[in-house]
Amino acid sequence: MKVPTMTVSSNTTFVVNRENLHEHSVLEQNPIQPGDLAEGEVLLAIDRFSFTANNITYAALGDAFHYWDFFPVEKPWGQIPVWGFADVAASRHPDVTEGTRIYGYLPMARQLRVQPGRVSKSGFTDVAAHRQDLPGIYNQYVFTANDPAYRPEHEAFQMLLRPLLVTSFLLDDFLAWQTFFEAEQVILTSASSKTALGLAFMLNHQRETRGGPRVLTALTSPGHAGFVRRLGYYDRVVPYDELETLDADQASVSVDFAGNGQVLGRLHEHFSDQLQFSSLVGASHWDQRGGGKGLPGPKPELFFAPKYWEQAAGEYGTAALMQRFAGLWAPLVASMEGWMTIRDVRGAEAVAQAYEDTLEGRINPDQGLTLTLAP
Incomplete structure (x- = not known):
């Protein structure tokens, strides 16, 4: 086996307290050496990864959905999973070559x-033993050289958008399969979040061929309302404090990306039985999540993308599902390139600050963060 050129002096690791997400630390661990690998194992040198509100959702739901189990560390610490790129630094697997670039869950x-x-x-x-019972979609790693959608100059967009847009795509498919629950209006909370924007784009992009939904409504903070309006993805944009101005007699579906129990409660109180379906997706406002019990209208249902992916892949076939996603990926990335600014963050201290800014909702919706722990 060749001696790899991608060596590090320390396996720097960023961890958070699973019980208190405001507490975090940087662990300087001994690096994994090529000689530490067992037969069939591969060592990945992690290059860059994205960080968004979606990763805060992983942390907020880490125990319920076993997100802490992918990359376990000693409690109370946990490693938040991220999406990004890595290179094969050493390999003891005959079919995985050193130097190969991969994309996946890191x-x-x-x-x-x-x-x-x-x-x-x-x-x-x-296929490591501790990942056997975890959702398969998170255990798959793609060779960039054979990924038809990969472009080196678009790595930042792939890291930032593909994980989110797969969720957007699956939600879009789910709502269309249900014929939008016969509702006239689809309401998205935290409408400036990238997953919500992806869903809004897809619903809008395919509306003529589907014949619905008739109205796409954005619920967002007053500070983000102007930005959301300028994109043109929604028919109307309503700040949270004006929620009650919506027509309560209009049959509607709610897709809640915010995880804000107060906003969810107001939606249910306002629309009551005219709310045809209530979907819970993310937890952007992680510290205010909750609610849903004893509300008028339908009981909110959690949408778990990996489970729906497995169902849809069984229905359509994985290749056909990926082909449909690719057909929406290209126009959506082209649209988002026009308004999204990428900020590169380097080093443990800067990564910690980026984490805190995301946790506290201080990242502007038109900004995307890519991070590396390399000094």
């Missing part, structure tokens, strides 16, 4: 040891 660290299985031209699945 820890906020500088290294990751994986056990590739089901290796194909397009990538591999990490």
